[in-house]
Amino acid sequence: MSEEERKAETTAPQAPSAASAANRAAGAGESGAKAEAKPAAAKAQAAKAAPPDPRVEAAKAVAEQIKQVLVREFGEAAVEETGVAHRTPMVRVRKQDWPKAVEFLRTHPDWKLNYAECMAGTDYPDYIEIVLYVQSTELGHFVCLKTRTDRDPAEVPSLVASHPGLNWEEREIYDLLGVRFTGHPDLRRIMMWEGFKGHPLRKDYREWD
Amino acid sequence: MFGFLKGLGVTLSQLPRKKVTLQYPDVMPEWPERFRGVHRFIPELCIVCNQCARICPTSCISLSGTRDENKKLRIDTYDINFDICILCDLCTEVCPTESILMSDTFELASYSRDDLYLDMHWLYENELRYERAHPDRVAPAQLEKAGEA
Amino acid sequence: MAQTEETLERLGVPADKLEHHRLRLDDDPDVRTEEMLLNVGPQHPSTHGVFRLLVKIRGETILDAEPVIGYLHRGTEKLAEDLQYTQIIPYTDRLDYLAAMLNNYALCHTVEEALGLEIPERAEYLRVIVMELQRIASHLLFIGTYLLDLGAMSPFLYVFQERERIVQMFNKICGARLTYNYMRIGGVKWDAPPGWLDEVRAFVPFMKERIKMYDDLITGNEIFLNRTRGIGQYDTETALKYGLSGINLRCTGFAWDLRRKKPYSIYDRFEFDIPVGTRGDCFDRYYLHLLEMQQSLRIVEQALDQIPDSGPVLGKVPKLIRVPKGEYYSGIEGARGELGFYIVSDGKDKPYRLKIRKPSFVNLQLLPELLRGQNIANLIAILGAVDIVLGEVDA
Ligand code: SF4
């Protein structure tokens, strides 16, 4: 075995694509990045009056494009909302279309959102939101996809078929937030033990009930 | 076989090297000035502003104070529960008068959890111990104050 | 299955818990009598923490494996909902406790992005220096423990020499050896003490020499090669599907490093390469750790040259940090992969929801896949190379 063979190759980094650069350009000048204007602190109000951040505008445009693609495939009702999550394009998909939409975007030649980076669930007063940040390793898109479910019963179709790596993330969300992922191959508690009562990350969870 | 011998050569070359370990507890380690060990506390400086207790992420500081004849707040009790203290240093960071500080005491092992509930006197003792051990690190003003007490 | 049932009974598993412990496997009628359930952990030296692996074996072949985690679950995400942003920083120290600086940074970075804060130059450089040193320290420990898992004792003892030097440097700059709590939102807590940067500068050539030494010591060793070559192999597609990141992804030959792909901090100012593997086996993963340490040293060197001589180390930050309403996610290249924080804020001084994208947690999912069909002797070699830290997996 030669020395060269033994050593792993070193390649020079490739330049990230322009589209991705627009998606995630970093830096100062954060304004009220949230698309929907909601009453916030006085400071945020002042920021909103400032001219719109071009990065936020670009992200909004990308979100619209994704909406077009999804609407063409699944109909008008599939997309519930578009906007931005900070500077990331955000598309909220109807619960029923969730796995189909994610799989569709994963394989769509223009998007190829093939790399699931982060999945999280958040408990809001009236609903539970599932957030998925997906990245296209080839085209550089970085998108935030969302869906919502009622708190009771909380049920969302599973994404494990398209992203096996979300298996444990979904189990964790099930464990801590009590969202039942239908079609998940192995939905059990993961952090807490079997027989544990309640879902600790819910806002109304009380320890000693 | 060659790679194996090459590795063996490295091992052998380590033999004549100097020891890098410390014979603790016979030889104690030298801690740098910023080392975050168990707290020390200077009661005279404390103005009972409660900032340390509020910033503490584990809420392990409990303190109380009263106003003396000059209407100045004086500290009465100051306890830190080292059971849950994570030695994060946030309390010393916010203290406006630098009355709560970190020392280089680090040996906290004990047979009972109760021993980890340290009060003002212990913390002040610790301050005195620290001053004795590091006279160079204590600010002169602070030393004076401590001397008066 | 009968055999397994008995084993479980003997292990004292109550009847109503059997379902939980049973491994999901298509029953093969021929081998039923030879199946055996092997319990690795939760207390096992090579699990690097408390991690349990239920392995179903037939003879010496692993039929299936099921990781059981959560022994170290402290509910950091829930705790964070009750803490101010500054107070969360010490908690992040305890996630991946071998790379606390990187955890500190990941949280601060997300909050800074949300606030749109300007970070002083000197602070940025100090951050990069400590982060890269931390990466080296973490990778060193990987090499040490991995070789220890494979039965080689001395590298484990050697790595602690360099690691000790790094840890001592951290001790001088922030006063702690493991749980640093060094970064603050908007900068760092302390400027470097006098002489500290020179110490780092002196460390670089020393470390370079030591990397060469490890290369000599380990890389060519035939025993090591036989135990890692072609073991635990997977390709890029699998890695991406499973969301792997860090070295676990790069070992397949896919150059994905967030320092380049989504530049954060000041990484765009440095020259460095992204080493990638060719086969995606355990050996590549080991070797990439060595190569990455070299690149980290390169970054440290450049940072030492560029760092401004003086200046503030903490930007203008309000005393009480309130993140504007909204949601924020940003990931950095941690020592084990993409470490990200997802924060939902309702405009208060505490996060409404904080989610940690834990690289070890995601990377570990591939383990059963890798173990299936392998010889039991490879179990530790494969598990070790995934490079998990249980503090992070369980959070
Ligand atoms: S060091 Fe941290 S945990 Fe300990 S008392 Fe101070 S603030 Fe609390």
Ligand code: SF4
């Ligand atoms: S912050 Fe300092 S001055 Fe204020 S109560 Fe605590 S120890 Fe006393």
